[in-house]
Amino acid sequence: MPIEPSFLDELARLEASLTRETDSRRRGEQESPDVGEGLTFSDYRRYTPGDDVRLVDWRVYARTDEYFIKQYEAERNLTVHVLLDTSASMDFGDEGEHKFAFGARFALAFAYFAAAGHDSFRVSTIGTDVERLDRGRSTRGELLALLDRLNEVEPDGRTDFAEALATYAKTIRSRSLVVVVSDFIDDPDAIEDGLAALGRSDVLLVQVVAPAERDPDVAGDAVFEDPETGTTQRAYFAGSTAESYRDRLDAHIDDVAARARRLRADHVVVDTDADFFESFAEVWRRQDERERRRRRR
Template identity: 55%
Template sequence: MINPTFLEEVDRFDASLEQEATGIQRGEQESPDVGEGLTFSDYRRYSPGDDTRLIDWRLYGRTGEYYIKQFEEERSLTVHVLVDASASMDYGDPDIDTHKFEFGAKLGLGYAYLTAEAHDDFKFSIFKDRPERLDAGTSTRGEVLGLIDRVNETTPRGETDFATALESYAGLINSRSLIVIITDCLGDLDSLESGLASIAQNDVILIQLLAPGEVDPNPAGDTIFEGVESDVSQRTYFGGRLLEQYRNRVDAFINDVEARTQRLRITHAFVPTDQDFFDAFAATWIG
């Protein structure tokens, strides 16, 4: 189960996020006629570094508080978070933060939380063979807390179809977007590459998660391996040369995923789920 207290760690990223967000806003509003030709959207509290020309002084006179006028351009960035909820993500020990789905969902929720703090929009979905949106469309801190409950009610199951899921999601993107995909990438890598190609015209980061037991398994001797997304099982003697071959194949698998993302000019980040959450988020956060 995901405890909302992890957001206290995410809060440590506020300063860098605000610097980035206000820098974008200042860049978009170089004109002395601030807001001219733009559609008024909403108000938000003034933060140090905001353009003072956007302060609503009439509202200040009534409330004694500084509020900034928001225009549509300020909320033009949408962050799309997609978390793999297939059976292979239901792996690991949640007591030591190695359960893949929960760890990955926390990374995605961290993106949603900081996006809301920056007054941008986020959309949060899980996917297997198709995307399933979990957020209610409000892009607020309260919505993130509600998402934690919905994620906790989710049990990963079924097989992943990267191409079908991502290609169908591509049709839902209609604005400047950052797309964060969180998955173990276990499945058909040609399908993964095809799905990524369908959204590669946007800014995309692929966060690849693997648990310690997948990267460097402990069993030795006579061992039964069971498929996590199929009924296939295999009994073999595991150790020595076979263990070395397994580790080499895992390294080749991670390198293959990275090579495919590089061809598409997509950011790839590999995260082992026994990594400290703050360090993992710091390594993947591109705000």
């Protein structure tokens, strides 16, 4: 299911809503606007009660006898790296619940919100190799081009997380948030090795799960195929076998989450049958809160 250009307009509405929500919460916490290093002057506006008096330009007041606030624009001091898994296992799920389609929207949304927050973004696919999709311009025009490139990607093969993340880590040169969007169907040891290679970067794992994975629409004698290796296995899927499968899936998800915590990475699970914008908003709120806590330290 391709991503339509109108998706960017929907992201704009979501970003405006979340910005209002964040501003309201910060006012309630009586936080002052960021001033000083890392900010560049943008414009003036008239003072209103409740504004930080430190931002009043007293030289303008001396000339006009009116209070004006200096507005600042944050410099791009964070790079958001989004790594999207293109392994064959991501090519799973019904229309509207497809894992790769859902994950690609997450990748584009993170890029959009990075640009909206005056940060830079880089979006790459990880699979049999690492391929960068953006051209280094954190603009709306680049987002449109990125949308087209994501629509051209066809999941295939397998992803070696240890090798892919270690390879990508060598390209990180500045303070970064690395967002890995995947189903993480791989050896947990390989996933942990890959996360360790990312070093001091903030890391967020977004694990996408399709409803048919949690509860396969299969009963009785069936043949199961590994989409990444092509190997097949016949099994009778019912009763205790089905229950064992679900337990193993839950255990794998829990194992990935535990290894992420051990390496101080964040981990969230998103179901592809959920409303996309609600899912992304929840993940973004969580990441925003984590960033605010980091800045307080």
